[in-house]
Amino acid sequence: MTINHIALDEVDSTNNYLKQHRAELPDGTLVTAALQTAGKGRRGHDWLADRGMLPFSLLLKNPPHPDTVTLCAAVAVCGALEELLPKESFGIKWPNDIILRGHKLCGILCESVCFGSSMDVICGIGINISQTEEFFQTAGIPHGGSLKMLTGFVPDRETLAREISRRLYEYSREGFPAVSEQYIKHCLTVGKTVRIIENGREREAFAEGIEPNGFLVCRDETGRFEVNSGEVSVRGLLGYI
Numbered sequence: 001m002t003i004n005h006i007a008l009d010e011v012d013s014t015n016n017y018l019k020q021h022r023a024e025l026p027d028g029t030l031v032t033a034a035l036q037t038a039g040k041g042r043r044g045h046d047w048l049a050d051r052g053m054l055p056f057s058l059l060l061k062n063p064p065h066p067d068t069v070t071l072c073a074a075v076a077v078c079g080a081l082e083e084l085l086p087k088e089s090f091g092i093k094w095p096n097d098i099i100l101r102g103h104k105l106c107g108i109l110c111e112s113v114c115f116g117s118s119m120d121v122i123c124g125i126g127i128n129i130s131q132t133e134e135f136f137q138t139a140g141i142p143h144g145g146s147l148k149m150l151t152g153f154v155p156d157r158e159t160l161a162r163e164i165s166r167r168l169y170e171y172s173r174e175g176f177p178a179v180s181e182q183y184i185k186h187c188l189t190v191g192k193t194v195r196i197i198e199n200g201r202e203r204e205a206f207a208e209g210i211e212p213n214g215f216l217v218c219r220d221e222t223g224r225f226e227v228n229s230g231e232v233s234v235r236g237l238l239g240y241i
């Protein structure tokens with residue numbers, strides 16, 4: 001698969017760019033930007049960043065398994081980063097935060113656009129490449145961290161975005177079951193007691209596993225139940241992870 005790469009200097013949001021232009025762009029278009037001025041995070045939050053963050057989005061036209069693209073993206077990010085830094089352990093906080101040495105290194109926001117009976121998915125990925133510790137403190141994101149801050153290593157941004165996109169495109173065709181073993185190997189949530197937050201209410205449960213549809217399988221004193229990432233937030237007992 002050849003990725004069609006559009007490299008921008010500045011944009012409001014790489015996800016928005018693909019939403020606006022997707023009709024005239026081919027499947028597998030990657031948009032990167034040096035600076036994103038109005039980045040969007042999950043649950044309607046802003047995604048604040050300076051030029052130290054690498055924002056990019058991949059356009060997947062009518063993907064066969066749209067619901068699990070976001071989990072495939074987490075595996076693609078871990079795989080590409082591990083190739084660059086084989087001694088580091090990259091973890092996934094369910095469903096798709098990438099964690100390095102206890103810090104959030106990367107966030108993923110998938111958005112879909114429906115038209116008729118079809119649906120395109122825009123998978124947006126923000127990797128903290130070279131922001132300083134002061135940046136995260138000032139921004140009020142104490143659990144955030146960048147590759148440079150945590151490891152001293154600064155990869156080539158465009159090459160990294162292309163490699164992750166290449167992997168993500170392939171996994172999105174195959175579907176989550178093809179990479180679920182890798183996902184679970186990296187997952188920091190499975191095998192832990194976590195706090196599940198739904199509509200402002202919190203309950204504790206043991207996270208047992210991941211279903212093929214990406215739902216988190218949990219157990220508490222009431223028995224087994226599944227949670228969907230669109231409806232709940234999950235936190236560790238003592239903090240973010």
Ligand code: BTN
Nearest residue numbers: 013039040041042107108124126
């Ligand atoms: C999160 O809340 O963890 C998800 C953050 C996703 C940020 C990326 S940066 C590239 C793409 N464009 C956006 O506006 N958001 C995503």
